[in-house]
Amino acid sequence: MSAKVISGREVAETILTTDLKNKVLELNKKNIKPKLIVMLVGDMKASASYVAQKEKFAVKAGIESNVMRFEANVTEKEILSQIDNINNDKSIHGVIVQLPLPDHISVTKVLNRIDPSKDVDGFTPTNVGKLFLGEETLVSCTPKGIMQMLASTGTDLSGKNVTVVGRSNIVGKPVAILCLQQNATVTMCHSRTKDLNSKLADADVIIVAVGIPKFINGDQIPKGSIVIDVGIHNIDGKLCGDVDFDSASQKASAITPVPGGVGPMTVCALIENTIIAAERIG
Ligand code: GUN
Helix, strand or coil, rough: CCEECHHHHHHHHHHHHEEEEEEEEHHHHHHCEEEEEEECCCCCCHHHHHHHHHHHHHHHHCCCEEEEEEECCCCHHHHHHHHHHHHHHHCCEEEECCCCCCCCCCHHHHHHHHHHHHHHHCCHHHHHHHHHHHHCCCCHHHHHHHHHHHHHHHCCCCEEEEECCCCCEEEEEEEEHHHHHCCCEEEEEEECCCCHHHHHCCCCCCCCCCCCCCCCCCCHHCCCCCEEECCCCCCEEEEEECCCCCHHHHCCCCCCCCCCHHHHHHHHHHHHHHHHHHHHHH
């Protein structure tokens, strides 16, 4: 068996250039111009490349995006003060602070400072809490993109077994909640789960966000399952995910590639959240 490859690149392109572009045109008619600010601290290569992709996708959907760059030694106070300015600026609908931040800046303090109505990353305690309660919120981008990719396969999750490997606040935990909201039976695993193979054996969908290169391989994957690989690693100049693609694609019915899978969907979801925020804020 050779799996269907779920191209996040193609799904994202379609969403950006149809749905989202049309929503932006509607907003523009009301004189609302969705605007995103990306705060980037330091000169980490990976962060710079994510930020470049965000700018490219913003253009595709027709929204404005600006990058605010700061030296790595910028003070926490300065970042907090800039967030206050953004919170008070009516022309800005969404803001994200690109992570990771240098050690001298508290991620918790920074995220807590963002106005939840402009928190298009969905990382503030308010928005995470609303997601947990099933209330209207801004859903964090990678989990949102994963759900859109699953939807693109035509899969109805109701009653299905979903195994999530990875328990981070920004992927594992929220994606588990989103799957529960669609009536899936969710099993949460992580790097210290005992007998992981038994937890994978009856999975219809496997979502891997554990941050370890090729942590899962084809031997652990049940035939016909759908595999979503959130990881991205550069090993000797070659990109790979948390799943060994070659062996897993022999067992899965559908699988996301790395690169070109979850990554573009995350960025597309960020643009969508900015448009949603603009619709709500006006
Ligand atoms: N760094 C890696 N992924 C992300 C993300 O989704 N949002 C932010 N703000 N930083 C990141």
